[in-house]
Amino acid sequence: MSGPTLFFSALMSDEAKSIARGLQKRDPDLLDRLIEQYQYRLFRYLVYVTGSRERAEDFFQETWIRVLERGHQYDGKSKFEAWLFAIARHLVIDWQRSKKAQSLDTLTDPSQEHPLQLANENVPSPLHQVLSHETEENVQASLNKIPAIYREVLVLRFQEELQIEEMAGVLSVPLSTVKSRLYRGLEALRGALQGNTAS
Amino acid sequence: MSENVHDRALQLIAQGRVERVPETDRVWLAVHLEECEFCGEHARQTDRALRLLRTAIIALPDGLASRTQFRVRLRAEELREHGLGRKLLWTIAAVSWALGIASAPWVWRAFEWVGHRTGAPKLIWEVGFVMWWAVPALLATGVVLAMWNGRAGEPE
Numbered sequence: 001m002s003g004p005t006l007f008f009s010a011l012m013s014d015e016a017k018s019i020a021r022g023l024q025k026r027d028p029d030l031l032d033r034l035i036e037q038y039q040y041r042l043f044r045y046l047v048y049v050t051g052s053r054e055r056a057e058d059f060f061q062e063t064w065i066r067v068l069e070r071g072h073q074y075d076g077k078s079k080f081e082a083w084l085f086a087i088a089r090h091l092v093i094d095w096q097r098s099k100k101a102q103s104l105d106t107l108t109d110p111s112q113e114h115p116l117q118l119a120n121e122n123v124p125s126p127l128h129q130v131l132s133h134e135t136e137e138n139v140q141a142s143l144n145k146i147p148a149i150y151r152e153v154l155v156l157r158f159q160e161e162l163q164i165e166e167m168a169g170v171l172s173v174p175l176s177t178v179k180s181r182l183y184r185g186l187e188a189l190r191g192a193l194q195g196n197t198a199s
Numbered sequence: 200m201s202e203n204v205h206d207r208a209l210q211l212i213a214q215g216r217v218e219r220v221p222e223t224d225r226v227w228l229a230v231h232l233e234e235c236e237f238c239g240e241h242a243r244q245t246d247r248a249l250r251l252l253r254t255a256i257i258a259l260p261d262g263l264a265s266r267t268q269f270r271v272r273l274r275a276e277e278l279r280e281h282g283l284g285r286k287l288l289w290t291i292a293a294v295s296w297a298l299g300i301a302s303a304p305w306v307w308r309a310f311e312w313v314g315h316r317t318g319a320p321k322l323i324w325e326v327g328f329v330m331w332w333a334v335p336a337l338l339a340t341g342v343v344l345a346m347w348n349g350r351a352g353e354p355e
Contacts, residue, residue: 026275032268039264044257057260061267065274157217158249164218179217186213186245 016076023071035064038084041160045085048155049092051148059095063088082166085156089170150185157182204231208238212245285346292339299332306331 022030042063046056066087074083146154156162156170167178211228214220220228232239307328314324 026278028272028275031271031275035264035267035271039267040257040259043259043263044255047257053260057263060263061270064267064271068271068274069278154249154252158252159255182217183213186216 013076016078016080018076019080020074020076023067023074026068026071031064031068034067034080038081041081042084042088045155045160046088046092049089049148049152059088059091062091066091078169079162079166081160082162082170085160085162086170086172146185146188150181150188153178153181154185205235205238208232208235209241212238212242216245216249288339288342288346295335295339299335303332 019030019034039060043056043060046059046063047053050056050059063084067084070087074080153167153171156167157164162170164175164178164182168175171178171181173181208228208231211220211224215225215228232242310324310328310331313319314321
């Protein structure tokens with residue numbers, strides 16, 4: 001590993017440990033700072049996972065309450081954001097289970113024939129809203145066709161820039177599953193692009 | 200060009216965006232993308248879609264952070280109060296047990312003396328002594344269980 005990489009790695013590790021110590025003590029100032037610092041990334045992730053801004057807002061607040069209550073479980077050995085996303089994801093899964101008695105995975109895995117039901121299918125997804133400003137209709141239509149389970153890994157990888165190992169921690173699945181979902185996500189994207197080009 | 204060549208190219212396009220691609224494959228793909236319009240277009244569209252995903256902007260609701268900070272502080276205060284109550288209960292329990300153990304020989308003698316004075320069977324005053332120990336512990340257990348039940352709906 002190069003010098004700068006080692007330096008930043010050590011810096012991040014110190015930051016994570018400092019967060020872990022603060023969470024152990026339920027330091028309110030630290031929590032205020034973390035909420036400010038991660039608000040955009042967490043909210044964006046929740047919007048993509050839940051498909052609803054209102055629900056994302058509820059989960060956002062619940063996630064931070066859970067961070068406060070379970071902060072002692074964070075050991076500072078992994079990135080804080082990976083742990084944060086894992087908490088948020090578990091809350092969404094719990095909600096999905098209570099709603100439909102099924103896990104997010106089964107709801108969102110196209111092979112299970114139960115694609116994730118968004119809050120209101122008539123409301124364009126955030127991705128759709130973003131892409132609606134684009135002139136490239138093929139790309140817009142293609143991204144909207146990506147099932148949520150694949151969109152989630154694409155978001156974690158390409159927006160949050162988590163490593164595959166970190167994603168495995170967030171999703172509680174093996175590395176091979178993360179890779180396979182990423183490949184399938186890209187494949188779905190590619191397939192959708194191909195379909196749109198052909199039509 | 201055979202279909203397998205395009206399949207390999209598409210697979211490498213995806214792989215290259217997920218993990219490291221071996222140098223030989225990378226070079227092969229670069230050459231192939233130069234020659235093949237079909238695969239080249241797919242690579243460009245995939246990159247474009249990922250770029251859009253990366254740069255997608257979502258507006259934050261007004262006051263989201265401050266509302267959350269307020270709720271978190273309220274919950275922190277609740278937890279702190281719960282913590283103080285628990286500490287107080289455990290302290291009382293610890294002091295009670297310490298006093299109970301320290302005074303046990305005198306209490307035993309007191310029960311024995313009362314038993315002799317009243318002519319009660321040995322079993323009766325022994326049971327009385329055990330009750331003197333057990334009743335406070337049972338009450339404390341009841342209080343703790345009631346507290347746990349009260350918090351059953353709350354997260355840990």
